[in-house]
Amino acid sequence: MRAAGRSVRARLRDRIAASDPGLLRLTAGLRTVGAIALTLAVLALLGADVHLLVAGAMAAMVATFAIREKQLGAQAVTLALGLPVALVSVTLGAVLNARLYVGDVFFVVLIFCAVYGRRFGDRGTALGLIGFQVYFLSLFVGAEISSLPPLCGAIALAFCASAVLRFAVVPATPTGVLLRLRLAFRARLAQLVSAQLDLLDAGPDEMDKALEAVREGTARLHETAMMIQAQLEDGTPDESAARLVQRRIADAEIAAERLGLLLLTARSAERADTLTLHLPGAPAPSVGQLAVPDEATATLRRDVQALRALVLRAGSGDSGTALAHVRNRLLGYRDEENLPPAPAAVQDVFRGIGEAARSVLGLRIALDGPLDESDDTPATARSREELDAEDAAIDGGEEPAQEQETGLRRPTTRAAVQVAVGSTLAIVGGELLSTQRWYWAVLTCWIVFLNTASTGEILVKGYRRLLGTVFGVVAGIVLAGLVGQHTWTAFALVLVLIFAMFYVAPLSYTLMSFFVTAMLGLLYTLLHTYSLDVLLLRVEETALGAACGVIAAALVLPVRTDRRTNELLGTVLDRLAEVTEAAVGQLSGGAADELLDRARDLDQALADLRAATQPLTHPVTPLRARRHTARYVVALLETCAYHARTLAATAELLPTHPSIAADPRLRGAAGRTVRNIETIAARVADEHAAARVETGPSIASLLGSDAGTPRYGRITDRVLRHLERLDEAVVGLARPLGVPMAEPRA
Template identity: 80%
Template structure:
């Protein structure tokens, strides 16, 4: 019974970890709700009225979510500096409340400084956010000079409660967050293997649904890998350990994605295109049952389930010989003589299972330390020796050189500060025409739509989502205000629920977050005795006005159009793709070792930035359907290119220690055309008038042909490298058509 209970708890824990990697959303929600609840309790005990309860609650919320640093020391310093900034902000708001023009001018200057402060990193961002939001809070509660002492007390209590919750009640150290992200990676890897098992067993009529789950699982695993790589930079691990974890995470991700492709190929009449895993709606090859005997299919089903068990079983439950037996059997598939009798495509799947099992074992060693080796088979022992040799070869590498940043108005923070200042000025003028008391809602919306956006299109989409969430939030606020009435603590309890929901859903849906914010504000208005349906309807009008002012400012003042932004990021992705491909092939050809892990991570981050920047083009409401499909197709092709480049880099990293991989100088020639084509596409993106073209020619797969004596020209590992090069070359050539790059006819 105890074992069954542990199993249920483990499954529940893994499900939660997979849905919220690192529990980052849960921690953010609990911290904010805890800080607000504690501040309300303390203020109630000292007899504060409802107005100062509301001010304290909002200040506690701001003091909690504004802090961005990962380490506890910098967090404490920023929080300590935030209190005097908050006190100065509310003081100036109260002093200037009766001087309309001067107050408005100061508010615009404050907004400019708050946005410009982002250039100074997380601390500058946090202090600017605190200064702006607390000015807004003072306007919201109607702060006066005579009421400043009580307001000071509320803010001091709020910041103290925020610090107590952050550092004592709901602590989150970088090491703890990283540990939870590792658990999330395991859980999502297990989910991806489950989707692959479904692919093995699915009827041909159900293949579309299974492939959608496979795509989602692959994307979610990659998302978690990127989160871990980002957190590794902020951790206190030494360089070698950091690179070891990064390496094992990358190995497991690549092996799992390759296993999915091999399964898809085995069920297809021909080799599956990698694009199928990255582009919804991609044309599918004809799908049938697994080739070969039912016995081979049954073995695959058994071994995929065993692989999933290896992933999900925590170290504390991995004792005994059962798990060792599963591991030894799966690792045995890395030897040709242990492959079951099956079709060549099915045998490739067994090989893929063996390689994935090796990656999982390396992941366990990197994350959980040394494992029990008493029951190792010869195949397992050899795999351990390979992993140990790779670990010993890992070097910290050289630090990347800092890139030159733009200056003046070309600097993103300066440009955004000017844009927000102009948009806020328009919002103040228009907002005061709508309401002399609540004009600041328009300014708040204008401010928010500029946060974490970099182009006019992104601002337009964010403004639309905020307006949509606000409309539904107003309806909910009207209903809740009627139900709650004047029950103060019931209203505060609902406020806490909405605050938690707001922070928990923020990374998932900006519309949902806006809904919860607006519903919460309806309750706060009820508490302040200023609620009416007209007030909430006015919020919709002010929100629409603020969003419109933000879009106008972004479009007319130092504009960064979506096309320009995506072209710039596309050029960066192509440059990073060239770096990874050239570095990997050069190392596989016998060249010096390069820092391929960092290059691969830079490629993934650049591709993530491009994916985010294309959201205005791929949004469902966009009227330009052809352009939307083109953007999705280009991003999917680039994801395909990145997968093959990462696979090449992972194979190149094995070269110094893997006995079955040898450098081959002929690989340099195989990649020249691909690199030239990437450069031609990048030149066309930078200058559409440039005279560039993409070259085509004999397939790289021709290098895999047998020689006259019937002996393979390359070994199995080198053949895999060439297949990655071939797929990369095909994907790069495929980029030419949607991007309008001429394709030269093959030379005879």
Template identity: 80%
Template sequence: MFEQGEYGGVRAAAGRSVRTRLWDRVAASDPGLLRLVAGLRTVGAIALALAVLALLGSDVTHLVAGAMAAMVATFAIREKLRGPQAVTLALGLPVALASVSLAALLASRVLLGDVFFVVLIFCAVYGRRFGDRGTALGLIGFQLYFVSLFVGASVSDLPELYRAVAVAFGCSALVRFAIVPATPTGILQRLRQAFRARMAQLLSSQSELLATDPDGLGKVLEDMREGTARLHETALMIQSRLDEGSFDAATTRSVQRRVAEAEIAVERLGLLLLTARSARRADTLTLHLPGAPTPSLGGLPGTDEAVELLRRDLSALRELVLRPPAEARGTALSHLRNRLLGYRDEENLPPASAAVQDVFRSVGETARAVMGLRIALDGPQDETDDSPATARSREELDTEDAAIEAGEEAEPEAEPSGLRRPTTRAAVQVAIGSSLAIVGGELLSAQRWYWAVLTCWIVFLNTASTGEILVKGYRRLLGTVFGVVAGIGLAGLVGQHTWTAFGLVLLLIFAMFYTAPLSYTLMSFFVTAMLGLLYTLLHTYSMSVLLLRVEETALGAACGVVAAALVLPVHTDRRTNELLDTVLERLLDVTEGAVDQLSGGHAVDLLDRARDLDQAVGDLRSATQPLTHPITPLRTRRDTARYVVALLETCAYHARSLAATAELLPAHPSIAADPRLRGAVRRTVRNIEALAARVADRHAGAEVETGPSIASLLEYDAHGAPRYGRVTDRVLRHLERLDEAVAGLARPLGVPVAAPKR
């Protein structure tokens, strides 16, 4: 009866259609379908432009120019709202026409043309300081100048070229706004589905932990680390797009809170599962540091019935996560939800060890977080079959939402001026690097020198230090070498079949845009293979041309690295130190603000602070890529960088958990302020300040303090009763782990550790 009643719903749910399961996998692999939309838009715009130009009788040269212009007009637009996108696209057309005109007019005046190209490059990079529109217009101007050089346009070709560019922009607009539209609300809807799918994948990895043996633990932990990181990535994507939707301020903050709660709840569930199977409490660092030592595993303590029940409850929780609201109605699923939420009450816990009961409580808290996320995103839910525990959870969620107020506007940070401004510095660097690339490129080839300039330009995009430029140049060169081999094979395959070649070009362009956020090397591979086909279409293909492409790419990358290293350089150490200082500053803001609120202080906008902290950690992780790259010869430095980033991710998780708990304080009936928490966090705050002082000045005399563990505050009194309530106990646990992680940063950052004070 029990199997068919409550858990029969899970078995029925297992019969979800193959199409639904496949869609969940796609949503999880491509959050918001952003890569798919980018690829479809670009390919659609190119295909439509080719069709229109073919009907107009354009020759192959202008078909290639129109295809490349359509690609640029599509990927250059970065605004997220449709109105600004339309304005930028409209402004881009005259910029594109002016760019191809000047390229054609200056084609016969080599020196003047080279000087103008360098000035254009400077202006295009400098335009980034004006936001997405400035970036897009600069990109259009540079790329269309390159297109004109690529097809060898002359003044007599300009009327046909104008027509090809105008058709390309018109087709790009039609595909963007009519054929493959993407509204902020629709993207947010798909991101929500991706969050749900990735959360379910993480729960599946966690459930494998129940039965895995010690030999298989490494694989399960790796899956959990990857799942945790992917879920966090999706949470940040949702939070970054909330302001662009149609939500009001209160709803935006409600969604922001519920997403954070769900992410924290499922990560904590994984930690408690690992703790229940370990000989001691699991270290949070295990879920953030690849290759971290695996804990010693034992059997899950408790009866077989409790273990089996936990396994089925995790499966039920995963099903509740996956089910969209339209499919989540029904008595069986309602009973599952009620049962899971009942674990939040002490009397509903099954007989088991304390560690296993903690896991059951966490299952209940995760179910509550899932219900809160559903209410925030999908509106009120069916309350017909609510149990008392479910009704109580709804009341708590309603009270919390009623207490939400719009946060204050953050003051914009002061930007550096002059050559200290990143856009100005990058513009000077890329202009000088491009000048070197032009000189060297023309020595290699008087006709195709612009490949070196293009590579020099590209390695500066989205990079901020010499190390990042070096790694990007290496990846581009590697992708180009393999792309040349593929281009040779494809060119021989298609021969003179024009439309077959165009069809393969479209496939390669889609692959280029779909893989761009995942692997720069793969993207470069598809670009180079595509160019081999374009040269075939223009009847300029030869082995020497593709080999020249490799030489020009290597030269352009080298010129970019030289310019970055010698002209207003930003060394990787300096860049990472600046970002590390930002992370520590924001960690201090979140920790102090959360503990002050939990101690009875005034309320502040903690979730926005936590999001800023997460963003700062993400920026630092990206900036350390040159240090953590697999080919780096500095193995010790690579391991140190990975360890520091993993410790900071651990700190961010505990700070985010403290912030989420503090946000509940004004409305949650079971959470009361505890002034004693201020004393528990003093040492941690001083240690964060000491780390920040040492990062800012290597000669600073700051030291990290050690002392009694915060866990000592959790001991039972003489009568065997806990000194704090369960919520305060959890807060202190987070403070303890945060304190340990902060102290752990002392050794890799070279900060002295003071002897414990008596």
């Protein structure tokens, strides 16, 4: 029973870790709710009235979510600086509340300074956010000069409660976050292997659903790998340890994605296209039952299940003989040991399982240190030797300095000007709608500019906020009717809604807006200012604020969605060319380079592009053809990134792997691919560029590869396959991007 209980707890832990990598959302929600609850408890003991309770709750929420630094020391400094900023802001709010024009002008100046402060990093962003939100708080509770002393005391208490929760009750150190992210990576890797097992067993009618699950699992695994990359510098003791974890995470991600492609190929009538794993909604290739003996099918299914068990047990402290036996059997496939009689495509799956098992072994050694080697087979010993040699070859490198834009071209300055203009419009329009609640329009205008960089992104965010607000008003009406004048019941529901708001914020902006509006309905009830007209006015002010934000973004220093996506597309292509050229150069015998760092730069640039294309791929966009084109281009780029990432990982093995040798011919054979990437980038930057994309013989024929070379067992063959797929994907980019094709060379 105890073993069964541990199994259930482990499954529940893995499920939670996979759904919330690093428990970042859970931590943010608990910390914010705890700070608010502590503030309310102390204020209640002191006999504070409802206005102070509401002000303290809002201040505690602001003091908690505004701080974004990773290190606890930096968080403490920002929180300490934030308190005087908050006190000055609420004092000015109380003083200027009765002075109509002066107060409005100051509010606009404050908004400009708060947004401009983003250029100074996380601390500048936090202090600007605190200044704006506390000024808004003073307007919300109707602060007056006579009520300043108790109000300032409530705010100071809120900051102290936030500090207690942040540093004592729910601390989140970089090392702890990284540890939880590693658990999430393992859980999501196991989920991806489970989806691949379903793909293996899926019938023709279930294939599309199984393939979509593999796509989603691959994307979620990549998302977690990127989150780990962001935490490595602060969460590991030294640079070498960070680079070791980075390499092992990259190896595991590549091996898992490759295994999915091999499984899809084994189920298909022909070799599966990598694009199928990256294009949402792409139909699965025609499939049938595996044309292999029943014994081989059963063995394949058993080994995929064994790989999943190996992933789940990695890092659990279990080093028993059974686990070692499973690991040794799977690693043996890398050396052609015990391969069952089957077609070549199916045998490739077994080899892919062996490569995935090697990546899990490397990940476990990197994260947990040396393991017991007493049960190792020769194949396992060779894998350990390769991993040890790779680890010894790791050293640090320095990040090149990036050029910063100046003046109005700097994003923070441009956004500050835009939001100041939009807020001015929102103040004027909001005053016309309501002389008491006009600040809701300003708040919406402010919020739609947060974490956006183009007019299209602001339009989508404004639409989502308005949609969430409309449904939140309905929920607020229902909750206000149920709660009535029960103060502590209302505060309990407020805490629940705040937790839900923070927990869903990274997943759905619409849901977050829904919970915010429902919470505000309860706060109005507590302040005895609730009415249906007030909630309807909130919808009107929200719509007005979103419209003012869009107008300001469209007319003042506009950044069109096309321009933004073209800039990011050019960055992705530049990074792709850099990774490909550096990887091929190293595989050709050139000098070693920081390939995995370059590959992660490519992944980050691609993530930025994917986010920027959301206005183009949004379901309600009227430009259907444009939406399909944007999705297709992003999927092609993800395919290119996968092949480039794999080439980079293979090239990094060159100095230590006995089966990889440099081939000088690769540089010449892959030169066309690099030139094509640069040609497309030039065309994106200047539509009048005259260069054309080259086509011609395959990479293998340019290299003069022998037809008798085994399809597997020679790393060169795998490198060639990735180069050819990359070349095909790059040529495929030319058509949707309107790049002309050159006549094939003889």
